[in-house]
Amino acid sequence: xxxxxxxxxxxxxxxxxxxxxxxxxxxxxxxxxxxxxxxxxxxxxxxxxxxxxxxxxxxxxxxxxxxxxxxxxxxxxxxxxxxxxxxxxxxxxxxxxxxxxxxxxxxxxxxxxxxxxxxxxxxxxxxxxxxxxxxxxxxxxxxxxxxxxxxxxxxxxxxxxxxxxxxx
Numbered sequence: 001x002x003x004x005x006x007x008x009x010x011x012x013x014x015x016x017x018x019x020x021x022x023x024x025x026x027x028x029x030x031x032x033x034x035x036x037x038x039x040x041x042x043x044x045x046x047x048x049x050x051x052x053x054x055x056x057x058x059x060x061x062x063x064x065x066x067x068x069x070x071x072x073x074x075x076x077x078x079x080x081x082x083x084x085x086x087x088x089x090x091x092x093x094x095x096x097x098x099x100x101x102x103x104x105x106x107x108x109x110x111x112x113x114x115x116x117x118x119x120x121x122x123x124x125x126x127x128x129x130x131x132x133x134x135x136x137x138x139x140x141x142x143x144x145x146x147x148x149x150x151x152x153x154x155x156x157x158x159x160x161x162x163x164x165x166x167x168x
Contacts, residue, residue: 071096075138076129078102081120090116094149099141101128110152115144 062070071077077093077100079086084105093100100116107113117128132138151157 067092068096071098074098076101076132078125078129079116086114086116091149091153094145097139097142097146099132099138100145101125112148112152114152115141115148117141 071093075098077090077098079090079093079100079102081103084103086100086102086104090100090102094114094116100114102116102118103120104114104116104118117132119125119128132141
């Protein structure tokens with residue numbers, strides 16, 4: 001099985017732990033993952049325990065112009081879990097047709113919620129990653145994310161919804 005690159009946006013210590021535990025408890029091959037975690041120096045002491053794990057790498061903050069090319073080097077994006085929202089990084093990842101695993105706690109905000117893989121459970125996050133990779137669903141899940149994003153965030157669609165709402 002080819003090594004898949006996974007980018008994690010936030011909650012560094014929790015996801016580092018879940019991926020290490022997932023490898024141990026769910027029998028993942030350590031070659032299955034190649035994790036990059038942003039802003040390593042800003043995240044402090046919690047990360048030191050992961051520095052010796054070969055498949056977890058840290059990187060510094062990116063220039064704005066480098067974000068999309070950087071996202072496109074990954075197969076799966078792991079988003080925020082603490083806030084229950086999808087942020088700019090998750091939306092940008094969806095625009096790149098990347099599967100996003102995150103926690104979203106506002107199902108009624110949109111007519112149809114985002115097709116991200118939703119959970120806060122560490123074992124389910126690990127299962128989602130394993131399922132996407134083993135079942136080769138990266139492209140299919142990424143396409144769903146992209147199509148949802150266009151429908152809900154593309155400026156012409158937003159303008160149409162505003163026009164309909166205010167009955168212009």
